[in-house]
Amino acid sequence: MESQRSFLIIGLALVSFLLWQQWQKEYGPQPVQQVQTEQAEQVSQGVPSFDDAQSEDVPTGDSMPAAKPMASASNANRIIEVKTDGLDLRIDLLGGDVITADLLKFPVTQGSEEPYSLLRSGNGLYVAQSGLIGANGPDASSSGRPVYRTESNFYEMTGDTLEVPLVWKNDQGLTVTKTFIFKKDHYEVAVNYTVQNNSGAVANVQQYAQLKQVIDAEDDGNMFMPTYRGAAYSTEDDRYQKYTFDDIEDDKLRETTKAGWAGMLEHYFVSAWVPPQDQVNTIYSRNISNQYAVIGVLMPAAAINSGETKTLSSTLYMGPKDQEKLVQIARGLDLTVDYGILWWISQPLFSLLTFLHSLVNNWGVAIILITIVVKGAMYWLTKKQYESMARMRNLAPKMQQLKDRFGDDRQKMSQSMMELYKKEKVNPMGGCLPLVLQMPIFLALYWVLMESVELRHADFALWITDLSVKDPYFVLPILTGASMYLLQKLQPTTITDPMQQKIMQFMPVAMSVFFLWFPAGLVLYWLVSNIITLVQAKMIYASMEKRGIK
Structure with a gap:
């Protein structure tokens, strides 16, 4: 008894x-937001901004940079908008990063005209970054990341597909075209790097793709309804593995595997970088001054002979946890709909x-x-x-x-x-x-x-x-x-x-x-x-x- x-x-x-x-969470006293401090730290902590080349954002590749400094772009012309049937994006020409992604078919609240923002800038920063490093990679420049050029600052889908090309050139004869390819009724975006080498020497580049998010962003779960917000990845041996922000703070992830992917999860939505599944990739994580968590994929280095053109590719998914579609993109990506150990039931x-x-x-x-x-x-x-x-x-x-x-x-x-x-x-x-x-x-x-x-x-x-x-x-x-x-x-x-x-x-x-x-x-x-x-x-x-x- x-x-x-x-x-x-x-x-x-x-x-x-x-x-x-x-x-306490709903009605208790809330901590004062140190907005000015956060904005001041954005430059020093490697956050994409209008005033910094954020070298901390770029992972270390197989070799160090050798390119000349890039020209700067005016703040007013650096951001381009891309609109499809389901996505409204902002792409920063500094690095070609996706800095905001609004899901047009998913309002913030029921009946609201404001779309849900999966990727976002500002205090709750959450961005998708990618680029080319290596000896001749434009993202490995000592002066910071490359500034791409584009023909328009606004692109809108009118047919079944939409291509958004960003072009970068240097004085040595290397031209990189970073192309985002969108499809109707799809949330996955093909990101292709077409590298044309007219430099007279072999060009060595290595593609990386990563997601970066502020660690202390507010979670949408609570004690009664716990939901996971954090990173996750997949390897050949482990189809789905969570990697929390605490894990990223405590240890650097570095897993070499065939195929794989790296992502960031919220309750109903996911963003993920999926490299080519027929090659060996490296899944990595980084912590920037205990403020920002990074998880990404480092793809194999590529040597491009003089006079040769080669295309490197990856896929960026930004959208809902739709199991039927996710399972078609990559093995284990559907497990981001986290049913826990009982997923098989x-x-x-x-x-x-x-x-x-x-x-x-x-x-x-x-x-x-x-x-x-x-x-x-x-x-x-x-x-x-x-x-x-x-x-x-x-x-x-x-x-x-x-x-x-x-x-x-x-x-x-x-x-x-x-x-x-x-x-x-x-x-x-x-x-x-x-x-x-x-x-x-x-x-x-x-x-x-x-x-x-x-x-x-x-x-x-x-x-x-x-x-x-x-x-x-x-x-x-x-x-x-x-x-x-x-x-x-x-x-x-x-x-x-x-x-x-x-x-x-x-x-x-x-x-x-x-x-x-x-x-x-x-x-x-x-x-x-x-x-x-x-x-x-x-x-x-x-x-x-x-x-x-x-």
């Missing part, structure tokens, strides 16, 4: 602590959810249907669990007699209990085993509902217009708490201590408060699951009564 009481008190204390933490459940959605065209109804399907498939386990619990409760008086009879003689007590279980044909683990088998499936479905971008801003019915955010009127959490209370009443308990009984009665209330911050889609899932469990329990108990099991 004492251990049960302690467990309940610890559980209640944990819920209270999580509530306090969330309240979650992925089939997600396929079932999308199939149900194709039938009803409503994600809320699809959630209800998949919950019915899963609970129906698990009915036989639920039945075994309830019957085993009932048999154990019926043995409670005989168990108490054994305790009174043998007292502190644990050996005789254990022997007598085993004999009693054998005589009554009761498995003491019968109530736990079905629950153990069910939990991975329900946890996998939980992660499907939390991670799938398809549910972002998905409408259901009535006041639930967005299944990815909390219920605005908290109706679903209250109903979920009520269903938990009814389940508690329906299931007899062996707890006799009045204090523990009161704590158990309070748990549905505590859980209702816990669910207040959950996305409506998840709460809908729990509510429907509880309702189905209530119906199944009534059916099971009725069947047991007919068979003489009280």
Whole structure:
């Protein structure tokens, strides 16, 4: 009894602590933003800016630079805009970096005209950088990164494809054309470097591509709904590996592998550099003064003979975590939809959810249907669990007699209990085993509902217009708490201590408060699951009564 009481008190204390933490985040005092300091540090910390060549941004390649200093570009003409059907980009001609990427089909909030900014400049800096280093690479110049030239400062897609060429030349006869190739209905962008060597000597270059992000940017998760924001990469041996900002601060990643990719993750979105998958690449990370985290890919060095032209390529993905499309781009990239260790269960459940959605065209109804399907498939386990619990409760008086009879003689007590279980044909683990088998499936479905971008801003019915955010009127959490209370009443308990009984009665209330911050889609899932469990329990108990099991 004492251990049960302690467990309940610890559980209640944990819920209270999580509530306090969330309240502090939402309503507590916020730290003062040192905007001027951050802006002043942008130059010194290697952040792309209008006033600095940010040599710290460039990784060390196989050899050091030999190119002459580049001419500077005026700030007014350095940024070009590229607009497609799904992307609105800003590209800095200093280095040819993508410094902002707005996802036009994904508003910040439902109904908003402001698109979600995946890549961004300013205090929350998050950019995609790439270039050529090596002995003759333009990004390896001692004066900083190259300034490209382009024919226009605005490009807009009018057909199925759009090419944006950026050109750089030096006095030695080396010409580099960095071309961004966009396709309609695609979030992956081909980035090609066409190097024309008329220098009279062999030109040695090496392509790199990296993502850089400020480390202390605000996360969109919380204690109740943890989501991952950080880096990730893939190798030939490990399809998907997280690499947190703390990992980047503590250690430099350097993995040589065939294929692979490097990316930065947010809740529903991902950016990733994917090198050619038929070559050996190096995945690396860097930390810039504990302010900015970098993860990237260093591709093989290339030697270009005089009079020769060679094209080096890579792919930049900037968009939603669309599993169907990500799996086609690179091996393991679809695992950025992070279902955790249960991904092998979650992925089939997600396929079932999308199939149900194709039938009803409503994600809320699809959630209800998949919950019915899963609970129906698990009915036989639920039945075994309830019957085993009932048999154990019926043995409670005989168990108490054994305790009174043998007292502190644990050996005789254990022997007598085993004999009693054998005589009554009761498995003491019968109530736990079905629950153990069910939990991975329900946890996998939980992660499907939390991670799938398809549910972002998905409408259901009535006041639930967005299944990815909390219920605005908290109706679903209250109903979920009520269903938990009814389940508690329906299931007899062996707890006799009045204090523990009161704590158990309070748990549905505590859980209702816990669910207040959950996305409506998840709460809908729990509510429907509880309702189905209530119906199944009534059916099971009725069947047991007919068979003489009280």
